[in-house]
Amino acid sequence: VMVASSFKTNAEIFSSPLSLPTHFSTANLEKVWTETNFVRYLANSVGITAASVALILMFSTLAGYAIARYRFRLSSLVLMFFLSGMTVPLKLAIIPLFIQLDTLGLVDSYFGLVLVYVAMGIPSAVFIMTGFLRTLPRELEESARMDGASELRIMWSIMLPLARPALVIVAIQNAVPIWNDFFFPLVLITSDNLKTLPQGLTVFVGEFTTDWGVLFTGLTLAALPITVLYIVLSKQFISGITQGAVK
Template sequence: MGQYVIAYLFAVISLYPIFLMLLSSLKTNIEIFKNPMALPKIWSLAAYRKLLDQLPYFDYFGNSVMVSVISVALILVFGSLASFYIARYNFKWNSALFFFFLLGMMIPIKLGIVPLFMLMKTFGVLNSSLSLIMVYVAIGIPLSVLILTGFFRTLPKELEEAAKIDGCSDLRVLLSIITPLMRPALGTVMIMNFITVWNDFFFPLIFIQDEAKKTIPVGMLTLFSEYSTDWSVLFAGLTLSSLPMIILFAVASKQFMEGMTAGAVK
């Protein structure tokens, strides 16, 4: 009984900021400062209407969705292929290759922002969503290789051997036999990388100058003025931007939990 009380307490503490953000988006600025913790006296969607009038919010939203979906899809594809190769094939440089991918987690990529900027300029992809996708895929692959390689190694090789006897190629084995069993791991990689890409502020600020190509974190920066900030509009934007992450986690939460706890019990 006590463990459930503690679990519910942590759930309330975790969810309360989201609830407070939603309430603040339905208040006026005066109400936010006078009674920040109270319910709105008058429930109003004026902040949402003002947000859509002030900013091309749906353009920002569409850019964020496009960059996040493409980046995560490429991370899952390349991460799965690399992990399958490392986990299932024994060759001389197997450990060195795995360590090479792990170096991507050990070295902060932001330390190389100047060379990255020059590289994107050389490729001609500055001020383009492609520059963001390339960086996010490079950031996400090391973690996906670490997670997926460990999961591949837990799967029995007999499944693959039986499929190869039936005439399946290695790629067919991966797509038809292994991938369905890897849904918990793939769900974990998907959620973790989607949150990272969706919330990133640094790289869009550096690589994107065109207003129409900005993502939500950078686009909403215009809501902060030098002398005052319309907090109700800001909270409205934050509420809308958090919806995809909430929906994604609600849909893939089962796979995420299984992926995080797999291997904990023998």
């Protein structure tokens, strides 16, 4: 419906919302490109999502590997510390969070927004990575140590390739909500050149009228990159889910 509506006029959308367009028009697409800073919004969303997911993968892999593969007295306590972050939604602490970021000068900046997303994503990512890495046989790393491999070499060359399905799950699980998020950019971003795609598309939502055809076109274009990402990584995603279910 959304894709079909992006080729309709507002009159067609209201008269026959579920039907295919009588004639395909690119007027809505042209309006999105000419009347908004769409390319800038798209670049901002891509950059923020990529940076956030990369940092989440890096920190959660290191933490999950340490908790899963090394035996130390406080390992369970450290894992519980990360899991406690899943119990309280970060949106409930938006006022103190905003004050803290404002004090640090991170309001209306890419880094401040990325920092929030990383804090949101790490708890569940550590949980997933720890659970998956614990299922890998210890004989692999023990034989690698006997061959003289360093700890970094074992993690990078042996464990991480085997943990690829878990990495894909973490990436998709975090990329989709970050890409679609509207709340935190609305609160933390004020400059037009820093806005993300969901925030930038609100220009078509007026107080009294809404240009639905153009809005649906923008939403279709916004959904396209994350849909392509899922299609590309779907094989690994399904593999990770089925492996986790079997193990």
